[in-house]
């Protein structure tokens with residue numbers, strides 16, 4: 001053993017080196033967030049709770065085609081579709097719509113599948129509850145989420161190449177002939 | 183080595199009545215990385231037999247795959263090895279593409295390679311932090327998780343989720359890089375080598391950590407091969423086998439990089455390999471980003487690949503395919519294929535038997551963690567009971583993948 005390694009061993013040089021490093025770190029900027037007080041800025045692409053969307057003029061987008069139900073890998077969507085005839089114009093919609101949030105894996109496949117972009121994922125993530133039943137989102141709740149977080153859902157659709165941010169999105173809309181909301 | 187030592191010690195003992203002790207370790211032990219139980223037979227403090235008991239996290243994923251379409255199975259692969267979801271996605275979509283003989287666009291290959299390497303860094307960071315924590319070095323854990331967090335934020339930006347990513351698609355990827363993501367990755371890659379040196383400072387000189395890793399969980403090259411080990415666990419014994427080199431996929435053959443190899447086949451060598459792999463990964467990522475070609479990120483193959491949304495809106499045919507693909511899936515040709523991918527733990531393989539139709543007839547996952555546990559008894563024999571934590575840590579086991 002040379003003198004050098006002897007001193008290295010006696011003075012625990014490696015520990016001192018490591019301590020120097022950790023000491024330096026007490027002066028770097030903190031990277032943690034104090035969660036309930038500070039919140040993370042979520043990116044547009046974030047896959048949060050699902051919401052159903054309205055068109056700008058307040059018409060429900062969903063036409064009750066069931067494709068989201070078929071696409072869901074965890075089988076947590078249930079759609080009951082209906083149609084009615086108003087002034088001789090056929091209109092299709094979902095009479096009931098359930099998403100079981102306890103089973104949802106937030107994959108976004110339902111959004112990808114929807115042919116009218118009726119579903120959107122929002123940045124909502126704080127909806128924990130003591131009542132498990134209330135995690136089965138029904139149609140009014142989904143439309144409420146979609147309404148309150150419309151901008152998030154829109155940003156999500158744009159970020160995931162589901163919808164364009166420009167006017168052409170409006171042109172793609174499926175309109176039933178001469179149907180307007182009463 | 184360890185066994186002969188054990189015998190020597192046995193001989194020198196005075197004639198006392200000794201008996202073997204059976205200890206159950208786990209399934210709730212914090213260092214078993216999930217729910218693994220090991221039945222240890224001890225003689226004094228020496229392990230003479232260890233028997234892993236698996237299945238506490240069995241969810242029947244392979245069976246589940248038979249009931250849903252190929253495309254729908256992608257989110258389920260996230261939950262195999264929940265530390266490295268991207269790699270599972272990658273391995274799975276590669277297997278399906280091989281079954282379909284589908285060609286992926288160039289840009290998609292590069293994007294896939296970049297993200298796979300980012301995921302490899304995350305996996306190794308996670309391993310390093312938790313392994314050091316198991317041994318008692320807590321600081322490393324905080325430092326590695328700090329960097330891991332940066333990468334997970336990139337994932338969040340890219341696909342909308344940090345862990346359960348589902349970003350890979352059959353025929354490409356779900357979403358292209360935005361300029362912000364490219365910038366973030368460049369920035370990370372520039373900083374990261376200095377961070378690796380930090381971890382090195384904390385560990386490789388530390389004599390306690392060295393004493394607990396050098397010579398622990400030794401396996402010889404022949405044994406490693408015959409147990410079917412792969413990844414850093416195999417390369418630690420000096421066997422030069424990396425699927426990225428042996429059967430290149432993605433853009434791995436278009437960039438310069440080396441396969442780091444160990445000599446001694448112990449935990450320290452595996453540590454060394456993982457550190458070097460992180461350095462190599464940064465190089466791969468940097469080169470891929472520099473070379474990133476223009477072009478589509480998803481193949482245009484209407485019968486198989488889900489059509490782009492703007493086509494669905496404007497084109498009746500795409501709309502019909504959209505409905506067909508999401509309800510029945512594509513019609514896969516009958517046959518069976520195996521496709522292995524080098525994940526950060528080892529070779530992650532998917533074996534698919536198809537009898538035509540949209541669902542696999544049988545899907546088998548060759549999970550590296552599962553195969554590695556087969557060698558556990560062999561590698562743990564003769565060591566002290568305090569070393570068992572290191573021996574667990576040496577493979578980088580994730581039980582979600584092991585039990586499936």
Ligand code: SF4
Pocket residue numbers: 050071072073074075076077099103104105106107108109110111
């Ligand atoms: S996000 Fe995925 S799991 Fe959740 S409802 Fe949509 S398709 Fe189903």
Ligand code: SF4
Pocket residue numbers: 061062063064065066067068069079094113114115116117118119
């Ligand atoms: S949300 Fe979309 S996919 Fe689901 S039923 Fe409504 S229109 Fe069809």
